[in-house]
Amino acid sequence: MTGEQHLGGKIARICKYCTHHNGPADNRCFHCGAPLAAAVEHGMNKLETVEKAALAAAPVVVPAVAVAGIPLIKDIFKNIPQWIAILGLVALVVIAGIFVVKFSSTGPPAQDTATASTQLPDQLRRAASCQRQADGDRCVIAAGDPLLGGDLYASQDMSFTVQQTTVEGLNDAIKRWRRGADEVVEDDSVFAAVGSEGTVWYANTRTGVRLETTAFATPRAARTFLSRSGLATAPPPGTRR
Incomplete structure (x- = not known):
């Protein structure tokens, strides 16, 4: 079976008999004349194609995502005061509970050292x-x-x-x-x-x-x-x- 090696986006076809490197369009080995398998030419790296496509779409996709996210951001800021109030109330209840438990179990705190x-x-x-x-x-x-x-x-x-x-x-x-x-x-x-x-x-x-x-x-x-x-x-x- 003929080996293949990528060179600058092209495939160098290697003869399986004498390992001579032939051009991608050659059907027979230039050195020994042995037949070569059909060549597959890569015109462009797939990754490069994807990158170019993404860059081309960015000016359209990014503004669309940003515009679509504005209502969501507004909703978040709109609800912040309400959530702050709820969280603050919960925190006060928890702190009060801790204080009551501590006070009831240990009694009133000792007086500070005199000054x-x-x-x-x-x-x-x-x-x-x-x-x-x-x-x-x-x-x-x-x-x-x-x-x-x-x-x-x-x-x-x-x-x-x-x-x-x-x-x-x-x-x-x-x-x-x-x-x-x-x-x-x-x-x-x-x-x-x-x-x-x-x-x-x-x-x-x-x-x-x-x-x-x-x-x-x-x-x-x-x-x-x-x-x-x-x-x-x-x-x-x-x-x-």
């Missing part, structure tokens, strides 16, 4: 356990803490509140405390005083922090606590500088 109380002197901050409240930080010092040693608070836990407020609010508090204090211990950038009922009042104009305790056993105990906690630099009563 205003972090501005207090080190010894007081270490002794107190504080939590954030709506109007500031509420702190508690355990009855057995050395800061309350000497029965300063009748062997009970002592609580106080801390707030970080504006300059105006702090100045108003200082004016009010100054008028009602039983003893003003410091009155500079730091204001520290003992109230008429044995409470401790403290305000720091540099940090904006104000502190107020519940009543101590005696005004003297409150005065000692002011010095021992670092809220006031003056020594406690009965001591020498």
